[in-house]
Amino acid sequence: MRTLEVLDPGRYALVEDLGRPGYAHLGVAPSGALDAASLRLANRLAGNTEAAAGIEALLGGLSVRFTAAATAAVTGPAVEVRVDGRSVGSHAPLAVRAGQTLSVGTASTGLRCYLAVSGGIAVEPVLGSRSRDVLSGIGPAPLTAGDVLPLGAPAGIPAGADVVVPAAAPADLVVPVTLGPRDDWLDEPAHGLSAWWTVTADSNRVGLRLDGTPLRRADRFAEVELPSEGVVTGAIQVPPSGLPVVFLADHPTTGGYPVAAVVRTAALGALAQARPGTRIRFRPA
Numbered sequence: 001m002r003t004l005e006v007l008d009p010g011r012y013a014l015v016e017d018l019g020r021p022g023y024a025h026l027g028v029a030p031s032g033a034l035d036a037a038s039l040r041l042a043n044r045l046a047g048n049t050e051a052a053a054g055i056e057a058l059l060g061g062l063s064v065r066f067t068a069a070a071t072a073a074v075t076g077p078a079v080e081v082r083v084d085g086r087s088v089g090s091h092a093p094l095a096v097r098a099g100q101t102l103s104v105g106t107a108s109t110g111l112r113c114y115l116a117v118s119g120g121i122a123v124e125p126v127l128g129s130r131s132r133d134v135l136s137g138i139g140p141a142p143l144t145a146g147d148v149l150p151l152g153a154p155a156g157i158p159a160g161a162d163v164v165v166p167a168a169a170p171a172d173l174v175v176p177v178t179l180g181p182r183d184d185w186l187d188e189p190a191h192g193l194s195a196w197w198t199v200t201a202d203s204n205r206v207g208l209r210l211d212g213t214p215l216r217r218a219d220r221f222a223e224v225e226l227p228s229e230g231v232v233t234g235a236i237q238v239p240p241s242g243l244p245v246v247f248l249a250d251h252p253t254t255g256g257y258p259v260a261a262v263v264r265t266a267a268l269g270a271l272a273q274a275r276p277g278t279r280i281r282f283r284p285a
């Protein structure tokens with residue numbers, strides 16, 4: 001049986017695929033890799049379908065040993081990758097032999113690296129996905145040293161490229177958003193959102209928590225309670241503190257605070273790589 005043994009999970013490592021959309025009516029978040037484009041790329045480089053499960057490693061530090069020959073790829077921010085101590089680089093297909101160890105360093109920018117292995121991580125799916133949902137606890141538990149992960153059968157040919165340039169995570173982000181559906185509950189929401197906000201250390205896969213000048217409720221809604229309603233990935237919810245929370249893949253499926261805007265899907269990957277201290281401003285369309 002082809003397996004992958006976790007020697008060191010690093011700071012925090014999860015099995016993630018492209019998630020389990022379609023279960024919001026059951027209170028289940030879509031989950032999945034926060035930087036979906038990086039997981040898709042890693043899977044293509046490893047010869048998998050883009051939806052195969054890989055490992056999402058927070059700040060790197062992951063180390064695994066292979067029990068069978070495989071093709072592997074590490075993507076996300078630029079990061080040092082070593083096989084049996086030899087530097088091999090990221091963002092390229094890597095031929096790894098049985099018994100060899102692959103280690104991921106710590107990226108100088110960005111937050112999450114992705115490891116894909118030919119055949120994909122074949123843990124038991126839950127509701128059609130192998131992703132971990134940290135809010136509900138659905139899916140495989142966070143990885144620990146000694147975990148042995150089954151691998152699927154290789155299904156394709158690695159998709160190499162002459163050059164795959166990893167994108168550096170910027171210190172400042174300008175994020176396109178669509179205003180609504182509850183922007184009228186706030187006083188000058190477009191102006192307030194376009195100010196600079198700072199990502200705080202309280203952020204996680206559920207959402208990015210931001211610090212800055214609080215948004216104010218419109219006077220006519222100052223004493224009004226909003227009934228809970230459905231929310232989507234990328235929703236910018238404004239709690240009573242006035243400090244926005246940007247919901248990411250493991251967000252609750254309903255919320256009772258006004259959603260001032262929703263981040264465009266194409267920008268979610270950049271938010272997944274935003275470390276605490278990153279400055280963000282929103283650009284309403």
